[in-house]
Amino acid sequence: MVNYNMYQPLWDSYSHDCKEGEPTVLMHPNEEQRPYTMEELINVRRRPFASRWYITGLNINWTTVWLRSHFTDDAENKSPTRRIRDFVKATITTENEVAAKSILSDLLTQWFEMEQSDYYSLACMMGSVLCDHGEGISFETQEVGNDNKTFMIKSKKDEELARLRFTRLMHILFSKISIERFLVKDDGSNIFRLAYCLSQILDYKNHGDNFLTVILKSYGAALTAFVSQLTLTAYIILAVGTKAHESLDSNGGEAFANPEMIPLALLTLFLSGIFILPSIRNAAEISKFYYHETRNFVHPLTVMDYISNIVLPLLLAVFGFLVVLIQSQGDFIEGVLNSTALLFILDIDDILPNLIDIDSTSVVRNHLIMAALRELEEMRDLLELDTENAEASIGDRVSLAKKRLTKKKIDPIQFSDLLLTNFICGGSDVKDSRTFAPYEVKGKRKLPNVSNSNFITSDCLLRRVEWTYTTGYPLSSKPRIGLLRLWKLGDKDDEPYEVREIGERGVAYSGEGAIPIDPHSEVLIDDPHQMSTEMFSDRIAHIMIKYNDEGMLNKSEEKRHDRDDALDELNETYSIDGVYMITCFEMSDAVMRLRICGSKTATQFASAMHYYSLWDVDPGAERLLNESSSKSGPTNRAAAKYDVAGTSPA
16 A cells, blocks of 8 residues: 655655756656556656656655656666765765765775676766766755755755766766776786875874885885886896897897797787787876876876886887897797796786785775775865855856866766666666666667677667657556667668567567557657657647546547547657667567667767776777767768658658
């Protein structure tokens, strides 16, 4: 039995705080299977598709962050969000520094240890919420007047400032997740980075008695690795120079290379290049790690790290090649040993942490938590606690907050997470038969293969998505998709991949009630965060509201026919352009679950994948995104042949 009184305060809050022009649609958890009323159906068709949040002081069944989807304002969400609300409350509402620090450390620990698909689902949702510096979030205000205790901000005019503050707070979390992924999950740690983390942990805790431990275990180990690599490299260079000098003296300037060693020398050069490439490729991540920590100060460990992982490998690649090449004729074992030794030199800083028993995962995560706490302490200016700004107008404070975000290089990212059918939002779940991952679209155009992948490939990237809901149960609150059209990014063929509702086994449904080839109208979603401007005719609205109650029970054939005509006119085809990918897909006779995410441009899509530490992008997909970014004009529109509702232009 549903306790309607429990949810009444939530409805009151929604009606007051969510006045963006979109109609509110609320359904109790136990009413998920009930059909929409006619009025609700009209309202739903006008609502945005992007996932948004409403954060409240109200706690109803341990829910304080309400997921707003296209279908309802209280969509079921399995992602852990309650502590995010607690963090916002402690920092923005109550300004409780002790609680804020405790919650921040809890959040980071939970995110570090979260199942990968659960994190990806949460990050996609939050990317949509944080779109353009928090466009997708609303807060409960004190003006609702329930008991004046369950509010997040005092008034609606404070919401823009609260969104900017929320963006800054979430940046603390996502910046640490990005570093943790690089150092731990991608095995990017070495003795220099771990030494820096160790020194910062003990320094933050002010363990004066452990100063000697800090020096010996962190800087001492790093210095040992650096001196070892530098010395061994120097001796290799000297060996080549000495051999060359001897050859010039004895042979009168003739070449001193041994032709027998050319294959081994080339192999050594190739393997050295494999060692060097990750360091060069990750130079930006390494720079971000040190710059984020030391700001403009050049730390000694930074210099050691760059010399050890970029400068020395380049020198070893050249002189190591020469060392193998100048081996004496027939001395093959010596050549092999030299080749192996060269590769060992490159790996000293990576294997040393294990030799001295440093738990890299624990060290990195502890350091990142301490760094996040330091960053939170520095946010007194963001929280406007200083009296100088407390008396400023709300407009001035918003401008100041935007400048601070710009100074922190926190640029707005346009990103949307769209639930195109109404189902539980969350990561992969075996019990619920739900998979959350990038999906590839391949195979035949009329019978495509839509299957999941562990990383983003070029087959995952879509430039346009069109979908039409089935007409069998038009009032269903869990509608299915009967026609899905997909255009792949970079695909030169104008014909889309089509997924159609199945009637007879293995045959696309074509009987009564099937999805028409040319739907009634097309609703182009230019911005998933904005409500649809497609309005219904007065006749449709009148018929649907009139038969909201009586029409369901009326046996009149004429009135039922009148109502069905109105429902048929609501059978639009929705479409969205940009760079998107499917993240959840389930089909039986029709598409029952469909979730996509993406951005308006390839540049924004790539930025979102990196900033929120989402899936890896393979080289083919990365190349496709770069090509799409470099093109001028509307590169993400579908071909004119299918530009409007799948019909050819006149």
